Amino acid sequence: MHALDHRILRTDVSGMPLEWIDFREAVRLYSQGMVSYACGSRLYRIRGGTNARSGLRSFVDVNSIIATEGDTRALSERLIDYVPPLNNPALFRRDCGLCLYCGGQFSDGGLSRDHIRPISRGGKDVWTNVVSACRRCNHHKGASYPDEMGMELMAVPFTPSYAEYIYLQGRRILADQMAFLKAHFPRRSPIHERLNWARSGG
Numbered sequence: 001m002h003a004l005d006h007r008i009l010r011t012d013v014s015g016m017p018l019e020w021i022d023f024r025e026a027v028r029l030y031s032q033g034m035v036s037y038a039c040g041s042r043l044y045r046i047r048g049g050t051n052a053r054s055g056l057r058s059f060v061d062v063n064s065i066i067a068t069e070g071d072t073r074a075l076s077e078r079l080i081d082y083v084p085p086l087n088n089p090a091l092f093r094r095d096c097g098l099c100l101y102c103g104g105q106f107s108d109g110g111l112s113r114d115h116i117r118p119i120s121r122g123g124k125d126v127w128t129n130v131v132s133a134c135r136r137c138n139h140h141k142g143a144s145y146p147d148e149m150g151m152e153l154m155a156v157p158f159t160p161s162y163a164e165y166i167y168l169q170g171r172r173i174l175a176d177q178m179a180f181l182k183a184h185f186p187r188r189s190p191i192h193e194r195l196n197w198a199r200s201g202g
Contacts (some may be wrong), residue, residue: 006043007170009065009177017166017184018068026062040064040176064174084165086127088113093168095132096194100154101146102137110134116157118143127159158190167191 007020010029013036021029027046029035038061046060084090092111099106101114114133117123120143131153133141141149160168163184167173173181185191 006064006172006174008043008062009040009166009170009180011065011067012070013067015067015184017163017181019166020170023062026066027060029066029068030060030062034068036067036069038063038066040180041174064177065180082162083127084160084162084168086125086130090160090165090168091127091130092132094127094158094160094164094191094194095155098132098154099134099137100131100157101133101141101151103154104134106134112138114138114141116146116153118145121145128157131155131157155190155194160191161186161189164189164191 007022008026010018010021010026012018023044023046040063043062043064046062047058088111089108091113092108097105097107097111099111111132112135113130114137115123115125116129116131119125123129137151141151146153163181164186167178167181167185170177170181182192
């Protein structure tokens, strides 16, 4: 993978993770003086033009994590009762690519969204009522409750916090970015256990 493909984690000045940005957006924030500080590793150095007087070429060092100025109070208010949008890629990542019925590990193409309480029986399409399921298990369960088909869930579904959702949206997260994000997960976040699960093979 080319170095410029790495995404940068943007935070507010208090260190709250906000979003993933590419190097172009990072350079724009640097050039506009909006970067308060940077941490993590230096990902790359972006070179600019040459100064006609000094003969020196300008550059911007872009780190893996940058903190930007902004209204942190507005963000804090927005995070109260925050519920992230539900989508399959984030769901499958929440469940570590595992079918939560049989425990098998699958690519996104081999997984589906299963409603624990089926929609046809009053279930809702919300984080706490959905799990990743392989197509075989989902087909076997059909419009039944898991216990009606003798199936057990390996873990309880949960709604990700804001920081957890930022993690779920990430691709190729670097070690320093992962450590930073984990420090912002709720203390009892199920993701801690699920990451250990995935490493051990379920």
